[in-house]
Structures are given as C-alpha cells and as structure tokens.
Amino acid sequence: MKNEIxxxxxxxxxxxxxxxxxxFMKFTxxxxxxxxxxxxxxxxxxVVMLASQIVxxxxxxxxxxxxxxxxxxxxxxxxx
Numbered sequence: 001m002k003n004e005i006x007x008x009x010x011x012x013x014x015x016x017x018x019x020x021x022x023x024f025m026k027f028t029x030x031x032x033x034x035x036x037x038x039x040x041x042x043x044x045x046x047v048v049m050l051a052s053q054i055v056x057x058x059x060x061x062x063x064x065x066x067x068x069x070x071x072x073x074x075x076x077x078x079x080x
Contacts, residue, residue, distance in 0.1 A: 010053035018046040 022042040025033065033041075 006057050007054070010057060011050065014046055014049045014053060017049055018042050021045050 022038060025038045025041065029038070
C-alpha cells in the first residue's frame with residue numbers, strides 16, 4: 001500500500017516538474033522552438049524523469065528488504 005502511494009507521488013512530482021519545464025521552455029525559447037518541439041521535449045523529459053523516480057523507488061525498496069532480513073548465525077556445536 002505504501003509503495004503504491006510512493007509511485008503516485010512520483011508521477012505527480014514528475015508531472016509538476018514537466019509542467020514547470022515546459023513553461024520555462026515556452027516562455028524563454030519560444031522564438032527558437034515550435035510548440036510541437038516543446039511538447040515532444042516535455043514528453044521526453046517526463047519519461048526520463050519518471051524512469052529515474054521508479055528506479056530510485058525500486059532501489060530503496062531493495063535496500064529496505066535487505067535491511068529487514070535477519071542474519072541467522074549457525075549455532076556452535078557443543079563439545080563433550
């Protein structure tokens with residue numbers, strides 16, 4: 001359940017970042033690039049940003065899983 005929330009949060013973060021990026025490009029580079037180029041760049045930016053977020057979440061989950069594993073030490077044999 002908590003992992004699903006993290007994914008939703010990542011998608012929202014990526015969308016906000018993409019909108020800021022597109023807005024920045026639209027107002028600063030409007031003379032250089034057409035709207036289609038700006039939109040395609042925004043989509044590419046969103047995909048790359050989302051992929052990096054997902055990889056980060058998976059690595060964090062893997063790290064938590066490894067931290068939660070308990071190390072079972074073999075018991076020493078008793079000497080007679």
